[in-house]
Amino acid sequence: MSTPTDNSQLRVGLVAINRLTITFLVDNSIEWFAKLPPGFKLELPQHLSDPRTVKDPLTGVPIINLEDFCCGAHGFSALIETQRDDDEERHLTLFDTGPDSKSIVRNVMAMQVPVDQIERVVLSHWHSDHSGGMLSFLQMRSPGAPKCVVDLHPDRPTARGIAIPPTYETIIGRLPADPTFELIASAGGVVEKHAEGHTVAGATVYVSGEIPRVTTFEQGLLGAVRFVEEDSKPGRWTSEPHIMDERYVAVDVIGKGVIIFSACSHAGIVNVVKDAVQRFSRPIYMIIGGLHLGSADLASRIAPTVDFLANQLRPSPTYVLPMHCSGFQCKVALDSALGEGCVPAGVGVKIEVHGDRDQEDRLSCPTFT
Template sequence: MASALKTVDKFTVTFLVDNCIEWMTKLPPGFTHELRVHLGEHNPPIDPLTGIPFVDFENYCCGAHGFSALIETQVGGSDPQYTLFDTGPESRSIARNVAAMQIPTHKIGRIILSHWHSDHSGGILSFLRIRSQSEHAGSTPPCVVDVHPSRPIARGIAPQGNVIARHPPDPTPEQMREAGAVVELHKEGHAVADGTVWVSGEIPRVTEFEGGLPSSVRWLEKEDSKGEWVKEEHLMDERYAAVNVAGKGLILFSACSHAGIVNVVKDAVATFARPIYMIIGGLHLAGTEFVPRIEPTVDFLANRLRPAPTYVLPMHCSGFAVKIALEKALGEGCVPAGVGHKVEVDGDWEAEKAMFPPSIE
C-alpha cells in the first residue's frame, strides 16, 4: 500500500490555524510570512493619502488553540491537489483565516482528520458550509472527509485522575453528510490526493519514553446506560500524513503527536525508507508532565536519526521548552512557524537519483 505514494515535484503548505502568530523572525528560504503573502499576492487596500498598501489587520489571520494546514501537491504538469489537514477548534478561526488567505475552497477535495479531538475537528462543518457557498461549488465534486472510524462519545481532561472538563463533541458523520461531504472511514494507511499524500494507519507505540497522554479519559456507555469515564492514554485513532518530495524526502504532518513524534518518525522511516526532510505540527510536549520526554525526543531528532531532518516546525501543542531545546540542537533547522505562513518546497530529481535511505543509530 505504501508503494502507492507518488513522489511529488512541488509541495506547498499554508497554515490556516495555529496557536502562534509570528511575523518578525527570519525564516529559511521557501518560507513566507503572512504579511508578505498579503502585500505581495492579495491586492491589499491602498492608502489614498500616501499611495502605500495598508497593513489590513481587520482581515488578517487570527490565532486559536488548534491546527489546520492546507497541503498542495503537484506531480509533473498535472493540476495541484489540495488537501486540508485538520480544521482547527471551532467555526470562527477557520472561516476568518480561509478568507484572509484567500483560499480556493472549491479546489479542496479532501479533509484529513488527524484524530478525534475538537481542537482539530471543530471547524469541519464550518469549512464545509463555506465550501458549499463558493461560486464554484456546483461544478466541483463534494469534499471527502477522511476520518478514523473510532469516534468517541466524549473525551475528557483528567489531571491526576480528576476529570475537570470535557472536549466539545466532534462533528458526527451524519452532520458532515448533511453539510454536503462524503465521509470515508479508514483504519489502515492509504494514499489520497491522486496518490500524493499518505494517511497513516495505527501508529505503532514502540518508544519506551513516549507514554501517550496521561490525563486523557474517554466516556464509555454501559449496559445500564449510565456510562463512565475510563483512562485512555493511547489515542489509537491518531494518524499522521506524509508527502514525499523528489530529492528532499518525507514531509510529515503530526497534528498533536499523542502517539509520540519519535514513534511517528520511526513508522514513517520503516514504511517508506526515505529521509525525513520536514516535521510539521504539534509535538505535545507542553506542560510539566512532559518535561522528561523533551531531552530524549530532541536527542532522537538531532542525533540518532540519520540524516537528521532539515527542518522541524514545532507548532500548536509543542510548548515553549521544546522549541528552545530544538533550536539549540538544530539551529535554524527549528523554524518558528505560525498561522498565515506559507512554505514552498521544489523537488530535485538529480538529487533524487543520489538519495540514500535513512538510518537510526
C-alpha cells in the first residue's frame, strides 16, 4: 500500500478553492438526455433558460435552434473557471482547443464563452486533436483584449504519425501539423514553454510536468511514431509510444479534493492519478477526460484500470468522466464498477463544484495498492 509523500516541494503551491466551473467545449460526444449528478447541467436546459433565446412568435415557447448548439469532434477542450472565494477574482483557463479551426469557434459561440477574459491556454500535449483549434481561438479575441498566455511543452515535434498493429511498422498517416511557436505568437498568444510542473491562474490551477511511468500495464500509445530530422541525414520515423510531453491539469476544491483533467492519458490514467495522489496528499474527487482505452490493442488495460479506480484507490473517486478517446467498452466497465460515479458527460455540459468547509477536516488521506 502506498501513501502520499509529505514533501512540500511536490505541492508547488496549489491553493484550494471554493468555486470551480467547468464547461466542455470540444468532445467526441454530445449528451442531451442523460441523468447527471447535482451540479452538472446539460446543454439544452442552458439554452432554454438563457433570456437571449428567441421565442417562437406562433407558439410563444423558446425555439431550439440547432444552428446555435455545440457540435462533436474528435478532440478535447475544457474551460476551467476557478475562484478562491465568491468575492475574489475569477480566473479562466482553457485546457486544449480541439482538433480543427471550426469546432472550437462554433462551440465557444454556442456556449457564450467570454473569450477575451480567458487568461491562458494550456496544451496537454502536441497532438493536433488537442492543438488544432488554437490559432482560430486566438483569432476570435478582440484586438484590444488582454494578452492570452499559451502554456506549452517546449518539445514540439516536427511531425507525429500513426502505425497499426500487429507489428506497428506500417505507418498509415501523419497527424496535421501542430501550430508553431511563431504562428501562435503572430496570432496574439504569449508563448510560455514549461517542461516542469507549475501553478497558474493565481495558483488555483496546477499544470504538471513529466508524468512518472510506474505501472506495468500502461505502456503508452503503441502505434505512436515521430518524424525525426537530423543534420545531413534524411528524416526518419521512430517509435514514440510514451508521448513524454503530455501533461495533466489539477484543481483542488475545499472539502471535496482534487479534480484531474487528463486530456488523452497517453501516460496511463493510473500513472496520472498516482502522481496526483503523491503530489497533493488529497483525495481525488473527479477524473475528467480521455482515458485512451478505445482501440482493440489497448482493451487489455481496461480491467486493471477500472480495478485501480474502483477498488485499489481509497477513497475511490466520487466521479469519473470518461470522454474523448476513452472508448465504449471502457465506459461500460466503469459504469458497471462505479454506477452513478461514472458520468456520461459530453460537449456543452457545464459543471459547478462548490467548496464545503465543514467537510474539509473530514477528508481522508488517500492510499492505493
